[in-house]
Structures are given as C-alpha cells and as structure tokens.
Amino acid sequence: DAGVTQSPTHLIKTRGQQVTLRCSPKSGHDTVSWYQQALGQGPQFIFQYYEEEERQRGNFPDRFSGHQFPNYSSELNVNALLLGDSALYLCASSQGQVLDNQPQHFGDGTRLSIL
Amino acid sequence: EDQVTQSPEALRLQEGESSSLNCSYTVSGLRGLFWYRQDPGKGPEFLFTLYSAGEEKEKERLKATLTKKESFLHITAPKPEDSATYLCAVLGETSGSRLTFGEGTQLTVNP
Numbered sequence: 001d002a003g004v005t006q007s008p009t010h011l012i013k014t015r016g017q018q019v020t021l022r023c024s025p026k027s028g029h030d031t032v033s034w035y036q037q038a039l040g041q042g043p044q045f046i047f048q049y050y051e052e053e054e055r056q057r058g059n060f061p062d063r064f065s066g067h068q069f070p071n072y073s074s075e076l077n078v079n080a081l082l083l084g085d086s087a088l089y090l091c092a093s094s095q096g097q098v099l100d101n102q103p104q105h106f107g108d109g110t111r112l113s114i115l
Numbered sequence: 116e117d118q119v120t121q122s123p124e125a126l127r128l129q130e131g132e133s134s135s136l137n138c139s140y141t142v143s144g145l146r147g148l149f150w151y152r153q154d155p156g157k158g159p160e161f162l163f164t165l166y167s168a169g170e171e172k173e174k175e176r177l178k179a180t181l182t183k184k185e186s187f188l189h190i191t192a193p194k195p196e197d198s199a200t201y202l203c204a205v206l207g208e209t210s211g212s213r214l215t216f217g218e219g220t221q222l223t224v225n226p
Contacts, residue, residue, distance in 0.1 A: 004158070031212070033212065033214075035214075040218070041218055042119075042202055042204075042216030042217050042218045042219055043159070043202075043214075043216050044216075045213045045214060045215070048211075048212050048213070055211070055212070056211045056212055056213055058213060090158050090159070094212075103149055103161045103164055104149075104161070104214065105161060106151075106158035106159045106160070106161075107158050108156070108157050108158045109157075109158050111156075
C-alpha cells in the first residue's frame with residue numbers, strides 16, 4: 001500500500017523564479033493538504049484541496065497556488081520566489097474533507113532552497 | 116486562533132530513562148489532538164489521535180494522555196531508536212481541516 005509520495009525530493013531555485021511541486025495521495029485518500037515547514041519549526045498550513053477545488057487556505061500570499069487532478073494528485077505552485085520561501089514543503093492526504101476520525105498522513109516532503 | 120506550545124524544546128535522555136513531553140493548547144472546541152513523530156529529512160509519521168479529556172492511547176513505549184488544557188506524551192524506558200522530533204497538532208471547531216502544529220520537542224536518547 002503506497003503512502004503519500006512527493007516529487008522532487010530536493011530543488012534549488014533562484015529568487016524570482018517559479019516552482020511546481022507534486023504530490024500523490026495515499027491509496028484511498030481523496031483530500032490533499034499542503035504545509036510549509038521552516039527549519040526548526042512546526043508545519044504551517046498552506047491550503048487544502050478536495051474535489052478539485054481549494055477548500056481552505058492559510059495565511060499565505062497569492063503567490064502560492066495549487067491544483068488537484070481527477071485522480072486526486074495535487075500540485076503546489078509558487079511564483080516570484082523569495083529567499084524566505086526556502087523550506088520543506090509537505091503534502092498530507094486524508095479520506096474526506098473533515099478530519100475528525102481520519103488523521104492526515106504525510107509524505108517526506110520536497111526540500112526547496114532559494115539562492 | 117488555535118495555539119499550541121510544546122515543551123521542552125529539546126530533551127536528552129539516557130537509554131531506559133523515562134520522561135514526558137508536554138503539549139499545551141488553546142482552541143475553541145477541541146475536535147482532535149494529534150501526535151506525530153518526525154525523523155530528520157522525513158515527513159511527520161502519525162502516532163495518536165485523542166479526542167476528549169481523560170482519554171489515553173498507547174503504542175509500544177509511548178503513551179499519550181489528554182486534559183482540557185494539555186496533552187502529555189510519556190516515554191517509558193526509551194531506546195536510541197526513539198530519538199526524533201515529536202510534534203503535537205490540534206484541530207478546533209472553527210479550524211475546518213486546518214491542523215495547527217507546535218514547534219516540536221527534539222528527543223535524543225543516548226545508549
């Protein structure tokens with residue numbers, strides 16, 4: 001049973017560039033959430049996708065956008081990269097939009113470094 | 116706004132030396148409190164969900180407990196392989212599906 005998979009594992013970009021990160025949810029899961037984790041910090045919620053729509057958004061600027069495909073996989077796009085965007089980007093999947101009885105399962109993330 | 120504070124920031128134990136990690140939270144109506152383990156370079160690995168005060172969950176050397184204001188992760192007779200960062204997260208009534216995490220406790224168990 002494949003868990004949450006993310007690609008690429010590492011990425012180096014320069015300021016002003018754009019980046020796309022990809023996520024395949026755990027088998028049987030239909031909801032994908034994205035988190036940003038700075039070094040030494042806890043993950044911060046970016047947004048959640050369910051039924052191919054953004055359902056909830058955290059305190060992140062419009063430079064951060066996403067997409068969910070019919071097969072439930074998802075992409076995170078970040079435009080006009082800033083040095084402060086350097087972080088581990090985590091994808092989490094769950095079954096159904098409400099988490100009360102289903103914990104989110106995380107992938108191993110994409111380490112994004114901005115030069 | 117939901118808030119989570121974890122203490123201590125870092126904890127160093129000798130193998131077999133039991134201890135507890137603390138997670139204090141402020142949330143308007145707790146729907147769930149989650150404990151995760153995170154190894155370096157990896158994503159968080161789910162450990163436990165607690166829903167109401169008084170609830171306890173156990174897994175091997177780990178036991179999680181919950182009160183109305185905080186949760187404890189008790190580690191009994193730890194081994195070096197228990198070394199990791201332990202993260203606590205909450206889900207409140209007004210959170211939707213947004214988990215709010217603490218900054219974690221970095222646990223090191225020396226042989």
